[in-house]
Every structure is written in structure tokens, then in C-alpha cells.
Amino acid sequence: MAPxxxxxxxxxxxLFFGGLKEVAGRAEETVELASGSHIEDLFxxxxxxxxxxxxxxxxxxxxxxxxxxxxxxxxxSGDEIAFLPPVSGG
Amino acid sequence: xxxxxxxxxxxxxxxxxxxxxxLIDHVRTAGDGAIVTFDGCVRNQSHGRSTLYLDYEAYESxxxxxxxxxxxxxxxxxxxxxxxxxxxxxRLEIGETSVFIAVSAPHRAAAFEACRFxxxxxxxxxxxWKKEYFEDGAVWADGELPPVPQDTQTRKSAx
Numbered sequence: 460m461a462p463x464x465x466x467x468x469x470x471x472x473x474l475f476f477g478g479l480k481e482v483a484g485r486a487e488e489t490v491e492l493a494s495g496s497h498i499e500d501l502f503x504x505x506x507x508x509x510x511x512x513x514x515x516x517x518x519x520x521x522x523x524x525x526x527x528x529x530x531x532x533x534x535x536s537g538d539e540i541a542f543l544p545p546v547s548g549g
Numbered sequence: 550x551x552x553x554x555x556x557x558x559x560x561x562x563x564x565x566x567x568x569x570x571x572l573i574d575h576v577r578t579a580g581d582g583a584i585v586t587f588d589g590c591v592r593n594q595s596h597g598r599s600t601l602y603l604d605y606e607a608y609e610s611x612x613x614x615x616x617x618x619x620x621x622x623x624x625x626x627x628x629x630x631x632x633x634x635x636x637x638x639x640r641l642e643i644g645e646t647s648v649f650i651a652v653s654a655p656h657r658a659a660a661f662e663a664c665r666f667x668x669x670x671x672x673x674x675x676x677x678w679k680k681e682y683f684e685d686g687a688v689w690a691d692g693e694l695p696p697v698p699q700d701t702q703t704r705k706s707a708x
Binding site: 474 | 614
């Protein structure tokens, strides 16, 4: 049994696309976060490693398991979270 | 090639040339009086700079899901028969088709409106990106930020 002072953690897969993938320097990464974290916390973790990403925070949207999701969306273990710059298909 | 059929619709992401005639034939049924198509193709310039070629990428699983949602929405909004939506990915040369939409309907007005709605919605909400290559460099094209639900704290009780 885990001691009660150890906070449970979750693992999520983070994906980057388009120009954001080049800024982040990665297309995907599995990240461990404290249980109860939100999408915003996940992005903040990437910003702490790659400060350049902060500039893009206001001009991207996130998705959780292939659905657009607000920044305050809570994360579950196994979630697939993507950071998506403005779309330009067509 | 990834495929997600919704009833009699056809939703595709392809890395080879889009076969427009096959999509038109697919939506054509005996009950239709009209088929309207949209052929989005690669232009030779962007903001006055000569384009060499484009490179498209997608969040494929989500893009197919969003394209499928567009097809479903088109059916609820317009009196149409079938929809086909194909988007090409990878490197595209000038003049090539990047996206093709075909809508069949008993009467033309619905087909025109549905086709317009489908391409407008696709450009706004499907996670696909294009990089434009010029003589002197490359840039990711300006795009649109898809609408996002403001608060998803209250989870849907998905099973």
C-alpha cells in the first residue's frame, strides 16, 4: 500500500502538430503528472522545459482524446492530449 | 489510406491523388437531381510570393472524426442524399487537388448549401495544417483557431 503522503500520478500522451511541433522540438511525449492536473498544467510543464512555447499559449487550442477541450479540462491517466495551432486545411 | 464511412457517406484522408470521379460516382444515386462538388486546389502564390509546393499534415484520427461530424451535421441541416469528403496529405504540387467534396441531393439548392457549409466548416475545425514552400524558405500557413468548449469541467458520463 502506498503511503498516504505520496501523491498519485497519472501518465498522459502529449502530441504537437504543425509549427508548434517544430517549436517544441517533438511530435509526441508521454508525461507523468500529479493526479488532478489539468491540460493547462501539462502545457506549463512543457513551457518550463521550452520557454519559447509560452509565446504560443494564446494562439493554440488543445484537444483531449480527439475532442477540442478547454484548458481547465482535468486529465485522466491514458489521455491523449494534443496542442493544435490554428488549422489551415482545405 | 484511412477511411471512416458514415452510412453511405465517404470520408477519406489520402496520400495519393484524390480520385474525384470516384467520389462523384459514389454519391450519385437514382433519387438525386443534383451533385455539387468543391475542388480545392493548390494556388501558385500566397500573399504575392510564388509558391513552389505545399506540404499538408493532419492529426489523422481526430481529423477523420471531425470530417465525419461535418458529414453528419450536413445531413441534419440540409435535405441531401450523400456526402463525400476527401483531403490529401503530404507534398502537393501547384494545381493539384488538396480537398474534394461532393454532395448529392434531390434538388440543387440543398446540395449547393451543404457543399459550402462542408468546406467552410472543414477549414475552421479539422486539424490539418499546410506548410508553404517558397524559393527563399517555408512558412506554416495562417489558419483559424477552432472553436473550443469554454468549460469541460463537467464531464460527459461516457461509459
